[in-house]
Amino acid sequence: xxxxxxxxxxxxxxxxxxxxxxxxxxxxxxxxxxxxxxxxxxxxxxxxxxxxxxxxxxxxxxxxxxxxxxxxxxxxxxxxxxxxxxxxxxxxxxxxxxxxxxxxxxxxxxxxxxxxxxxxxxxxxxxxxxxxxxxxxxxxxxxxxxxxxxxxxxxxxxxxxxxxxxxxxxxxxxxxxxxxxxxxxxxxxxxxxxxxxxxxxxxxxxxxxxxxx
Amino acid sequence: xxxxxxxxxxxxxxxxxxxxxxxxxxxxxxxxxxxxxxxxxxxxxxxxxxxxxxxxxxxxxxxxxxxxxxxxxxxxxxxxxxxxxxxxxxxxxxxxxxxxxxxxxxxxxxxxxxxxxxxxxxxxxxxxxxxxxxxxxxxxxxxxxxxxxxxxxxxxxxxxxxxxxxxxxxxxxxxxxxxxxxxxxxxxxxxxxxxxxxxxxxxxxxxxxxxxx
Amino acid sequence: xxxxxxxxxxxxxxxxxxxxxxxxxxxxxxxxxxxxxxxxxxxxxxxxxxxxxxxxxxxxxxxxxxxxxxxxxxxxxxxxxxxxxxxxxxxxxxxxxxxxxxxxxxxxxxxxxxxxxxxxxxxxxxxxxxxxxxxxxxxxxxxxxxxxxxxxxxxxxxxxxxxxxxxxxxxxxxxxxxxxxxxxxxxxxxxxxxxxxxxxxxxxxxxxxxxxx
Amino acid sequence: xxxxxxxxxxxxxxxxxxxxxxxxxxxxxxxxxxxxxxxxxxxxxxxxxxxxxxxxxxxxxxxxxxxxxxxxxxxxxxxxxxxxxxxxxxxxxxxxxxxxxxxxxxxxxxxxxxxxxxxxxxxxxxxxxxxxxxxxxxxxxxxxxxxxxxxxxxxxxxxxxxxxxxxxxxxxxxxxxxxxxxxxxxxxxxxxxxxxxxxxxxxxxxxxxxxxx
DNA sequence: GATGAATGAGTCTTCATTCAT
DNA sequence: AATGAATGAAGACTCATTCAT
Numbered sequence: 001x002x003x004x005x006x007x008x009x010x011x012x013x014x015x016x017x018x019x020x021x022x023x024x025x026x027x028x029x030x031x032x033x034x035x036x037x038x039x040x041x042x043x044x045x046x047x048x049x050x051x052x053x054x055x056x057x058x059x060x061x062x063x064x065x066x067x068x069x070x071x072x073x074x075x076x077x078x079x080x081x082x083x084x085x086x087x088x089x090x091x092x093x094x095x096x097x098x099x100x101x102x103x104x105x106x107x108x109x110x111x112x113x114x115x116x117x118x119x120x121x122x123x124x125x126x127x128x129x130x131x132x133x134x135x136x137x138x139x140x141x142x143x144x145x146x147x148x149x150x151x152x153x154x155x156x157x158x159x160x161x162x163x164x165x166x167x168x169x170x171x172x173x174x175x176x177x178x179x180x181x182x183x184x185x186x187x188x189x190x191x192x193x194x195x196x197x198x199x200x201x202x203x204x205x206x207x208x209x210x211x212x213x
Numbered sequence: 214x215x216x217x218x219x220x221x222x223x224x225x226x227x228x229x230x231x232x233x234x235x236x237x238x239x240x241x242x243x244x245x246x247x248x249x250x251x252x253x254x255x256x257x258x259x260x261x262x263x264x265x266x267x268x269x270x271x272x273x274x275x276x277x278x279x280x281x282x283x284x285x286x287x288x289x290x291x292x293x294x295x296x297x298x299x300x301x302x303x304x305x306x307x308x309x310x311x312x313x314x315x316x317x318x319x320x321x322x323x324x325x326x327x328x329x330x331x332x333x334x335x336x337x338x339x340x341x342x343x344x345x346x347x348x349x350x351x352x353x354x355x356x357x358x359x360x361x362x363x364x365x366x367x368x369x370x371x372x373x374x375x376x377x378x379x380x381x382x383x384x385x386x387x388x389x390x391x392x393x394x395x396x397x398x399x400x401x402x403x404x405x406x407x408x409x410x411x412x413x414x415x416x417x418x419x420x421x422x423x424x425x426x
Numbered sequence: 427x428x429x430x431x432x433x434x435x436x437x438x439x440x441x442x443x444x445x446x447x448x449x450x451x452x453x454x455x456x457x458x459x460x461x462x463x464x465x466x467x468x469x470x471x472x473x474x475x476x477x478x479x480x481x482x483x484x485x486x487x488x489x490x491x492x493x494x495x496x497x498x499x500x501x502x503x504x505x506x507x508x509x510x511x512x513x514x515x516x517x518x519x520x521x522x523x524x525x526x527x528x529x530x531x532x533x534x535x536x537x538x539x540x541x542x543x544x545x546x547x548x549x550x551x552x553x554x555x556x557x558x559x560x561x562x563x564x565x566x567x568x569x570x571x572x573x574x575x576x577x578x579x580x581x582x583x584x585x586x587x588x589x590x591x592x593x594x595x596x597x598x599x600x601x602x603x604x605x606x607x608x609x610x611x612x613x614x615x616x617x618x619x620x621x622x623x624x625x626x627x628x629x630x631x632x633x634x635x636x637x638x639x
Numbered sequence: 640x641x642x643x644x645x646x647x648x649x650x651x652x653x654x655x656x657x658x659x660x661x662x663x664x665x666x667x668x669x670x671x672x673x674x675x676x677x678x679x680x681x682x683x684x685x686x687x688x689x690x691x692x693x694x695x696x697x698x699x700x701x702x703x704x705x706x707x708x709x710x711x712x713x714x715x716x717x718x719x720x721x722x723x724x725x726x727x728x729x730x731x732x733x734x735x736x737x738x739x740x741x742x743x744x745x746x747x748x749x750x751x752x753x754x755x756x757x758x759x760x761x762x763x764x765x766x767x768x769x770x771x772x773x774x775x776x777x778x779x780x781x782x783x784x785x786x787x788x789x790x791x792x793x794x795x796x797x798x799x800x801x802x803x804x805x806x807x808x809x810x811x812x813x814x815x816x817x818x819x820x821x822x823x824x825x826x827x828x829x830x831x832x833x834x835x836x837x838x839x840x841x842x843x844x845x846x847x848x849x850x851x852x
Numbered sequence: 853g854a855t856g857a858a859t860g861a862g863t864c865t866t867c868a869t870t871c872a873t
Numbered sequence: 874a875a876t877g878a879a880t881g882a883a884g885a886c887t888c889a890t891t892c893a894t
Binding site for chain 4: 856857858859860861
Binding site for chain 6: 693694695705706708709714715
């Protein structure tokens with residue numbers, strides 16, 4: 001019994017100790033757990049689809065109790081939203097890196113198409129996850145700005161292209177669809193069906209589809 | 214013995230009676246139950262997605278006991294496959310009506326695009342269902358010839374177009390993706406976002422995307 | 427429509443015809459169906475145990491509608507009882523063939539042991555089925571005279587042996603158990619574990635167990 | 640920050656408090672639930688056979704929700720295995736108590752027979768349960784060392800007896816069957832049919848069956 | 853913060869039995 | 874005699890969520 005008391009004392013001291021010093025660490029630890037959970041959810045989505053995500057499975061994969069999920073996320077939905085945003089952020093970062101604001105509009109548009117092509121190849125999983133969550137029966141993610149590249153900035157770019165007479169005068173969504181779906185299909189063919197990794201013909205298809213003349 | 218004969222007579226009369234009036238109804242009811250179940254499943258898919266289909270919900274919607282589903286379908290999977298084939302048949306019928314084998318290749322290809330455009334508008338649900346079931350986590354439908362327009366015949370048409378130098382020399386799947394995804398997006402914009410119902414600009418996008426030169 | 431009426435007429439005539447002539451055939455047909463059902467149940471018991479018997483499976487195996495089972499048997503229990511009696515009859519026939527009433531008591535008792543040994547080898551399935559049904563959770567067969575060899579006649583034989591001072595003065599059930607369980611085990615070892623097919627040591631064990639002195 | 644420290648203090652006090660009083664109760668409750676479930680399963684097996692065990696019934700008997708079973712056991716099979724091992728342990732303990740390694744072989748063998756006799760009387764349920772689970776259609780318990788007394792040690796004892804010329808030169812399984820089945824039958828007669836509780840004639844039967852001369 | 857326990861609703865599936873035809 | 878349809882009950886199992894500790 002004494003031993004247990006001692007254990008408790010030690011535990012308390014540790015707790016105290018922790019509180020005074022390593023709060024940063026704590027937060028990091030917490031953040032890390034959050035990260036781990038999101039990562040586990042990601043893995044499940046990639047393996048078995050978004051519908052297969054369950055708190056049980058996620059917790060098991062992380063190695064924590066099922067109920068712990070609810071410490072880090074209010075809901076299963078909130079978890080999925082976090083995963084979604086996580087991937088969205090990755091996409092955003094990618095575009096921040098790859099799209100320059102300079103150059104003429106045509107160059108920017110072509111750069112965007114190429115960037116999407118590269119993204120589809122390098123971050124296949126990311127895109128799959130975004131699609132999966134969006135396509136869920138009662139998706140927790142409803143906003144239209146969800147699809148990668150379809151955020152405000154890209155939509156603006158497209159609109160500018162239309163206004164400048166570079167792109168066909170149709171709803172920008174159609175342009176974005178042309179880019180997105182062809183790029184996705186191309187990366188699928190390359191990844192899963194041994195299609196040659198030459199993006200130029202696909203780039204041509206897309207450009208012909210969207211360009212005004 | 215007489216009794217038995219009488220019984221038989223009565224039986225025969227009953228049989229006769231049935232033939233004149235109610236047999237139609239009876240048979241229809243039997244076949245109709247199957248139909249009703251499929252219809253209920255359809256409705257659920259349209260409303261909440263394929264993952265939301267459950268034997269319980271389907272049965273409730275039809276107004277029968279849940280276990281009855283298993284009289285008409287071996288499995289939930291079999292039910293979904295039936296729904297799928299049901300819709301597939303609809304698509305096939307549509308194309309049998311709308312695509313002529315005559316005319317030059319270019320005309321045929323353009324006719325196909327227009328047919329897809331019309332199909333996407335008139336049979337929105339059908340296409341949504343096919344997509345939904347195909348995209349299911351562990352889809353009971355695996356064959357590639359599933360997506361509307363991606364069956365053998367269409368693929369052949371595309372290949373012919375490529376061989377004749379009319380279409381770009383890329384994997385026919387890419388052509389089909391261009392047609393399918395733009396047409397889908399267009400119909401979505403029209404249906405759900407008040408986009409003007411003018412297919413011609415979309416047709417132009419598609420054609421520019423796929424045509425050589 | 428006329429055709430259908432005709433069909434009905436023909437049907438009626440056939441029915442009549444049947445009633446006047448081939449009642450014998452009918453009965454044979456019926457008996458055969460009954461037999462088929464019992465046979466199917468037997469097969470299922472042997473393969474998966476008595477608990478695995480279901481009207482569904484039996485009907486499927488026979489190739490008839492599930493509900494037809496209830497034409498030939500009032501109950502699933504009645505069916506199992508029939509199977510049981512079927513096998514019991516087989517055992518009875520075996521003993522009628524193999525046990526002679528003549529000879530002195532010792533010879534008769536030894537003959538019985540040998541007969542049991544042979545039965546366990548030749549009619550393994552039969553014995554397995556009898557055991558299975560008897561051991562069922564809520565067995566439809568409750569009577570003690572069920573186990574092969576434990577019927578009146580055998581019990582009488584044992585009692586006579588006891589009275590004559592040939593067998594140990596214990597409850598005949600114990601004698602029967604000695605015979606039955608050792609014989610079963612022996613046949614199991616032979617059938618399933620490559621034990622040499624020499625019954626004599628087993629016969630010795632049994633005889634030593636039961637014989638007085 | 641202070642608040643957090645206080646919380647910790649309180650927490651520590653609570654922890655301490657727990658250690659002095661209620662922790663015992665708590666832990667017992669947890670372990671006890673497992674025990675209760677096993678006990679309920681036991682009761683059902685004894686009353687209606689192993690096939691009658693269902694998660695629903697077990698849960699109802701314990702007074703918990705059916706799904707709770709799955710907190711304590713991965714499977715229904717795992718539950719049954721646990722019940723099995725539970726009983727097996729009881730048997731093992733019994734033999735550890737009742738069988739001495741000392742004395743000559745003959746004495747040991749006779750001691751084993753007597754021990755089995757006593758076990759069959761005192762732990763009737765235990766043996767019934769072990770038999771029941773072993774005999775299940777698709778038993779979760781497959782190992783041969785399952786039957787009470789048939790574990791390695793007993794088999795070794797038998798083999799030693801054979802080698803020493805004390806027991807008949809037959810498969811040890813046959814010896815074990817002789818012991819087990821006669822002892823079972825005897826206890827059944829005593830328990831359920833008012834047979835006199837004198838083991839000596841049964842001991843004689845068994846010994847005559849197994850002994851070499 | 854972390855956990856184990858609890859639960860009720862839901863998942864698919866099988867079954868024995870009845871009934872109208 | 875034969876069948877297809879119907880059904881309610883039961884089967885095992887999963888899940889999202891809550892709560893006391």
